[in-house]
Amino acid sequence: GHDLTSPPMGPPDPILGVSEAFKKDSNPKKMNLGVGAYRDDQGKPFVLSCVRKAEALISAKQMDKEYLGITGLADFNKSCAKLALGADSEVLKSGRNITVQTISGTGSLRIGANFLSRFHGGPRDVYLPKPSWGNHTPIFKDAGMTLKAYRYYDPATCGFDHSGALEDISKIPEQSVIMLHACAHNPTGVDPRPEQWKEISDLVKKRNLLVFFDMAYQGFASGDIDKDAWAVRYFIEQGHNIVLSQSFAKNMGLYGERVGGFTVVCNDAEEAKRVESQLKILIRPIYSNPPMNGARIASTILNTPELYSVWLGEVHGMANRIIKMREQLEAGLKKEGSTRDWQHVIDQIGMFCFTGLKPEQVERLTKEFSVYMTKDGRISMAGVTSGNVGYLAAGIHAVTK
Amino acid sequence: MSIFSEVPQAPPVAVFKLTADFREDSHPQKVNLGVGAYRTDECQPWVLPVVKKVERLIVEDSSLNHEYLPILGLPEFRSASSKVALGDDSPAIKENRVGAVQALGGTGALRIGGEFLRRWYNGTNNTATPIYVSAPTWENHNAVFADAGFKDIRPYHYWDGAKKGLDISGLLDDLEKAPEASVFVLHACAHNPTGTDPTQDEWKQIAEVMKRRNLFVFFDSAYQGFASGSLDKDAWAIRYFVSEGFELFVAQSFSKNFGLYNERVGNLTVVAKDNENLTRILSQMEKIVRTTWSNPPSQGARIVSKTLNCPELFAEWYVGNVKTMADRVLLMRDQLKAKLQALGTPGTWDHITQQIGMFSFTGLNPKQVEYMIKEKHVYLMASGRINMCGLTSKNIDYVAQSIHDTVTSVQ
Secondary structure: OOOOOOOOOOOOOOOHHHHHHHHHOOOOOOEEOOOOOOEOOOOOEOOOHHHHHHHHHHHHHOOOOOOOOOOOOHHHHHHHHHHHHOOOOHHHHHOOEEEEEEEHHHHHHHHHHHHHHHHOOOOOEEEEEEOOOOOHHHHHHHOOOEEEEEEOEEOOOOEEOHHHHHHHHOOOOOOOEEEEEOOOOOOOOOOOOHHHHHHHHHHHHHOOOEEEEEEOOOOOOOOOHHHHOHHHHHHHHOOOOOEEEEEOOOOOOOHHHOEEEEEEEOOOHHHHHHHHHHHHHHHHHHHOOOOHHHHHHHHHHHHOHHHHHHHHHHHHHHHHHHHHHHHHHHHHHHHHOOOOOOHHHHHOOOOEEEOOOOHHHHHHHHHHHOEEOOOOOEEEHHHOOOOOHHHHHHHHHHHHO | OOOOOOOOOOOOOHHHHHHHHHHHOOOOOOEEOOOOOOOOOOOOOOOOHHHHHHHHHHHHOOOOOOOOOOOOOOHHHHHHHHHHHHOOOOHHHHOOOEEEEEEEHHHHHHHHHHHHHHHHOOOOOOOOOOEEEEEOOOOHHHHHHHHOOOOOEEEEEOEEOOOOEEOHHHHHHHHHHOOOOOEEEEEOOOOOOOOOOOOHHHHHHHHHHHHHOOOEEEEEEOOOOOOOOOHHHHOHHHHHHHHOOOOEEEEEEOOOOOOOHHHOEEEEEEEOOOHHHHHHHHHHHHHHHHOOOOOOOOHHHHHHHHHHOOHHHHHHHHHHHHHHHHHHHHHHHHHHHHHHHHHOOOOOOHHHHHOOOOEEEOOOOHHHHHHHHHHHOEEOOOOOEEEHHHOOOOOHHHHHHHHHHHHHHOO
16 A cells, blocks of 8 residues: 555664663763763753843843744844854955854755755765764755765874875865864864864865855854854955854754854855845745744844853853863873873864774773763763763773773 | 856745735735734734743743754654644544654644655655645645655645635546545645635545545644634544544644744644554654754744643633634634625625635635735735735725725726
8 A cells, every 4th residue: 555654764863862872871870972962060951141141131022923034033144144254254244145044053054955956066076074973964965965075084193184184185076065164073073273274275275166164163162252263264265155054052052942054155245145045945845934032042142242241251161161171081091091192182172072982992881881972982072070070081991991 | 256156046935025015015004915924903913822921931940941852852742732633532642653743833844744755655765756735725835845856746626716615526536536645735724825625525525535546645734723713623634534544644833823933833743554653754754854954943842832731721722812813813704704795896705704714715816916916005915815814903994995996997
C-alpha cells in the first residue's frame, strides 16, 4: 500500500545524541561536555541579566503579535549587521548589504545554502575546513550543494595547518564557495592569527572564491566583540563581497529563542534589493516569517545603551570563565603527571577544545568516567567547572598515559 | 563583476503588497480586507487575554531559561496539540501511534511534512509523486511543496464559481483519476480562500474514494476553533479520517486560534500505522528539522502548552477568547449578508453566511476587485477573497454599499 511505513530508522544525531546518553547515566560525577551551551561555574544554564532586563522592558510595552515581515524585525536586522560589520562600516553607509532575520545560525546557513544553490552561477562545491561543524555538511547537501574540504586542523600540533590550508585553497576552482569560521572554530577552537588571515584573504581573492563566513561566537571567543569580528571586517575591507551567518544563541544565551541573521554584501544598494526579493521567495515556503520573541530581546539589548554595556560585560565574563577553565585544565593535567603537551588547551579559543583524544580514548573516558563528549575528541569547555576540572584532568590523564 | 549581478528582482508576495498599498492610501474611509489576521471591532490586533496572562507567568518564572528545545520541540506542547486535533480520547493516541513535530507555524509544519514525503513516501526521493492542492488554495501551498522537491503539483477541482459552492463531483472525479499514492492537501475546515467546506456527507464520500485509491491525506488545519467556535466540530473531518484507519499528517497552526501570529507556533501531527513505524518516522523527521532550523522556538510553544495543559487556562482560552473571535466573525457575516440583501444588491449572497472561518469568497471578479480598490479604497485579494475580520460595525455599511456600487457598475 502507499503508506508511511517505508523509512528506516535514522541514526542518532552525533552531537545531540551525546546529551541523550548523558541523561540516562546515573553516575553522580558524570560530565556533559557534548553540546555547546554555556554553563556557569555551578554547571547551570545562565540567563544573562541583560536578557531578563530586556524581557521586562518588552513585557511592559504590551505589544501586539502581528506577523513580522518575511525578513523579520527591521530594528534587529539593522543592529545585527552593525554588530558584525562595525558601526562605521562603508557597507552599511552605502546600504549595499541585505541582512535578514533567520532561525538562529542553522536557519541562516540553510537560507544561505538555498540562496547559493539557486543563484550562484559558479561550481556547486562548498569547501569546508577539515574538520567543520557536523551539521554544515547535511545543511549544504539538503540545499543541493556538494561538499569538499580544505586542510585546516593539524593533529600533529593540535593547531592550525597554515601551509596545508593555503596549499589546498590555491587549488580550489575559481568561483567556488569557501566556508570560513569567523572566530572560535567549531569543533577545534583553532583560529588563524591575523597575519595568517591576511594570507588567506589574498589567496581567496586570487582564486576568486565566494566567501561564506559562519560567525556563531562573536564576543564569546576573546570576550571582545570587535576583536572576534576582525576577520569578517578585514575581508570586507579587502573587497570580498561575503555572505555571513550570525547566531545569538551563545553570545546572548538565547539558544531556544532561535535568533540569527543572514547577510549578503552586494555591489550596491540596487543589487541588495534584488537579492532581498529573492531571499523572501526562499524563506516564505519554509516558515513564512520568523519568530518575534528572541529578535525583540536581542534588538532591545543592542539598541538600549545601558543594556548593551551590561551585555558586553556579561559576554566578557562568559569568555573569561572559559579561558580560566582552559588554564585550570592544563594545570590539572600537569599536576596529574601527564607528560604530554597540553598547550593547545590554552591556545585554542572559544567554547570548544579539540583535546587530541582518539575515539578509543573517548570511549574509555565515557565508559569509565562518565565524561560525555563527541567521538572526535571535542569537549565543550562550557561544561567544565572549578568543581569538576580536577576530575576531568584525572580522567583524561588516565586514558592518555 | 558581482556573482549576484544577474539575480532578478522577484515579484512581491501579493497579500503583503496589498497591505503595503493600503498603508500608503490616505483615503479616510479605506478598509483592509486583505491579510488574514483577526481584528477587533475597533479594527485593532487582539492579543488574547489568556495569552497576556500566561506570558506574564512565563516572564515572572525565574526557573525558566532559554535553553534549546529538543529537535522535535517541547514535548508537552506536541502532545497537547495533537490531542486538540484528534480529541482527548482518540483511539490512535491510546494506541501510541500518534506523534508530532513542533514547527514554525502551519507553514513550517507543511514544509517538514512535505520534505518527509518527498524523501520517504512512495519510494525514496520520489520527486514525481503528484501533489494535489485545491483550486483555489492558499497561494503558498504550491511553493512549499515545490521547494520540498516535488515536480508535479496539480490542482483538484474545488470552487464552483457558478454555484458559489463546492464542486464536489469535480473533486470526487479528480480523486478517482489521480494516480495511486498521490498526495492530497485537504483543508480541515474554513477553507482558505473560499471559506467553503465539504459537508460531513461529502467528507465521507471523499474518504471512501481516497481509501479505495490509496491516496495520501495531508490535512492543513489553520483555523481549528476559529471557524465554528467549536474545536470538535472544526476537527470532525480529521477525526473521521483517523477513525477510517488512514495514516495521515495534520499541519496545525496556532497563529489564528491563539493569536500568536509572530511567535510561529505550529505542529505537524503524524498518525502512523503503529508505534514502531511512528518511531522510525520521527527519527527521520529529526534529520529534516536539523538541517532546516535545528530546533524550534521556545516562547510560543510554552504559551500554548501552558494554556492547553491547565484546565482553567484552557477554559479561558476556549470558552472565552476563541468564542469571542468566532462569534464576531459570525456576526459580521450575518450583517454583511443582511445589508447586501437590504440594498437589493444583484446576485445571491447566501454564500456569505454559508461560508465559514476568516475568509469569504465574495464572487467579485478581477475587474470588480480593481474597482473596489481604486474607486472605493476597499482592499481585497484579486480572487475576490475578503477577510471578515477586517469588517467592523463602523465600516460595514461602507463596505456593503461599496460592493453594491461595484456590482451594479462593473461587470
